[in-house]
Amino acid sequence: MIEAQPISVLLEIDPQSLSTTVRASMADLSIEGARLDAAFTPVPLSSGAVSSAGMAARTADESTIVVRATVALEDLQKLEASNQVVAIWSDPPIAPFPTDCTPAVSTGGASDVARALGADRLWASTGFRGEGMVIGIVDGGVDGGRFPVVGGWSPDASNPPGSSAVEWGEHGNMCAFDALIAAPEAAIHDYAIGRSVGIGPLLSNAFQSFHRALLQYRRDGTPHVLSNSWGLYQQSWDPFPPEHASNYTHNPRHPLTRKMLELLDAGMLVSFAAGNCGSACPDDRCVRDTGPGHSIWGANGHERAITVGAVNLRRDWVGYSSEGPASLHREKPDLCGYTHFSGYFPSDTGTSAANPVVAGGLALLRGLHPGLAQDAARTALRSTALTRSVGAWDSRLGAGIIDLFAAHGALP
């Protein structure tokens, strides 16, 4: 028979139960059934700091003392009955949360992403791989020679949607590739906001894309999902300060944000990359706008957007993934998708890659649940996300890491 290993616990003890001598030095403290760790300095704890059945009878000004011990599982009941022990608390092993700041290093391939999402199990169990679904990629352009582009809009009439003349270093191609990981049979709409003529990439190109996408959606119900891997790297990119009526970053009345709400209310699903201004290794363009509360701007962090942060395939947080709260809503990002994998490029990077991975997952879910709307999708993704602490939201991972298979199971 294999004996269970002793476990490490924190024992909360009642100092009144100890003799005066022991209480003074704690050196001779002993508790039957527990092996106390002499290297752990006893820590006084105000009774107000805890609430447990064992503490119910104690008055507010009484304190306890916490010590560390190892105990055999069979001695736990004896310890619980001891008049010295107020409570027994778990003392599990802990480890630092790893942070990935090496975007050039791939942590797996596209098939690994599909497996991590649970997309492969969804395909197997439903037989559905995104047929008939359309994902809009709002980006620098998607090459129709490489991807199934069936519509979209371009600000450059000489390079219509699907043109091979893509901007932003084939970033849009990367987004299309990553969106098709979960929904490989879906088609693409190319909203080529990077194909500007005579002007740099401005928010108005995204606004115009939203407008065109909504008109298209009203005509034929596509695109089902709109993927946005763009944003502002710093607040000062907005020519208007946060308190100004014309501001975008902090103003839910800006037309871009209002148009997004029109898309959602019409029935489209919309995801946004959180941004690349996380505190551990922010993009240089973020300058001083990094970390919690200073890295998710405008519609990217609207309450109703699905805001996507990034982890690698080892499920380590990526140190540049923007951290909440966002300028428009506290609990952002909503969840994380995968980045730093070999996809379109040797390593697809950024929250830019994580976002279309989630957008493709949304397309798959929408095909399996045809009435699925934004708020229900966001709730399902958040409530089923893989997390280290159930029910908790944190500023880096949001509700956790996307689990597409579980989200499908949570939907009616």
Add this chain to the structure above:
Amino acid sequence: MHTAFVECELVGSESVADVSARLARLGIMPVPGHEPAMMRGSSGNAATVVFTVTVPDSIDDAQLSNIPGVVAVFGDPAIGRLDSD
């Protein structure tokens, strides 16, 4: 010289052509390729129309907002792709 790009929200009750002509007389021009976008009216308000324009240096935000038919003026900030070097 046109330097500022803004998103100009106009009343929905006037024709876009009429307001556009009024703006054009001041040198405020729509951005090529961008069509006016009808916006859903909030409760109690009529629907509006938004289009992106370039504004000459000589016209400031307050002047723009005071042009008849202009409901609001919003910024049109630069954006970037969110990949990582």
